[in-house]
Amino acid sequence: MRQSYVRISGLGNYHPKNKLNNDVIFEHFRKHGKDVESLYAHLGREERYYADPEETGITMGAIAAKRALEHANLDPLQVGMIVFASDTPEYLIPTNALLISREVGTNNAHIVYDFNANCTGIITAIDQIYRYMVHKKVRYALLVSSILISPWSNKDDELYYGAWGDSSAAVVLELVESETPVGVLDSEYYSDTSFYRMTTMPDSGLSRIHDESLPLPKRKGGWEPVDFGFLPEKWNILIREMTQRNGITQHQVDHFIFSQFSITAIREVMANLGLEDDPRLYTFVGNKYGYTGHTSPLFGLQHAIADGKIKDGDTVVFCSAGAGYIISTFLYKFDGKLLGK
Known part of the structure; x- marks a missing residue:
């Protein structure tokens, strides 16, 4: 018996060009009187990327979204739903998903909203979007996520500054009919x-x-x-x-x-x-x-x-x-x- 499932059919990621390796970060914290080498070894840190001043969660997210659509070989006009997942949104008003939709050209996406579940955001959003797609028979959805942590980081904070990085990622979700789970x-x-x-x-x-x-x-x-x-x-x-x-x-x-x-x-x-x-x-x-x-x-x-x-x-x-x-x-x-x- 054929049933409705939702699969990932396209992936797109983006990270800024500004890469900082551990030597730079260790020297930075030594100037603040802190030794972070054991902490970063525990976490597993070697490199991280920080956005340039002109970059935002919208600009980074749009790049990741376009890459995901290209990976899925999908016309933006086929997307019916777009969700932006982030705990560092660029705007509170309007919804960031609307701005990304404008940048990407998903003009037929009329289910458009932002989503925040902190670091579980992508996983929770995929699960909830999948359930909506199955119920409402949405053929394609675009989920975009951005984190722009560097402007919120205090430079003497060894957790946020140095352990984190800026980036964006996106997935195309596709409704399919299948006799076997997928x-x-x-x-x-x-x-x-x-x-x-x-x-x-x-x-x-x-x-x-x-x-x-x-x-x-x-x-x-x-x-x-x-x-x-x-x-x-x-x-x-x-x-x-x-x-x-x-x-x-x-x-x-x-x-x-x-x-x-x-x-x-x-x-x-x-x-x-x-x-x-x-x-x-x-x-x-x-x-x-x-x-x-x-x-x-x-x-x-x-x-x-x-x-x-x-x-x-x-x-x-x-x-x-x-x-x-x-x-x-x-x-x-x-x-x-x-x-x-």
């Missing part, structure tokens, strides 16, 4: 408000961002140190629940794409799942781009495909975590479309 299959979520103050941006709140009685660093990104040693175990629980519900075990998953924040956390969750620390089983690109929040799973996916880690018929788990904290994950079945077959 594309997004299932999802699982978890949230816990215990660490609601772990990171805030702006730290002052938007209502006081222009209050000059507050020091400028207070009006940028702020965070409180939190031990995230519990996170791999929470990922472990969600992944086991989701795979079991779909009649497979974690050992039958062909590839994992996690949040790119920490290589150490990825290795720990693989151990918790009873799996090997084998780079063929997961993809980490946080060393190449810094942590890019929303967009990081798509950077991971593009590299996994380019490196031949994902094959036709493979089952892949995507999983990320966001501030506060929230976790989202989904199960995906690949076919040859995205793999060039």
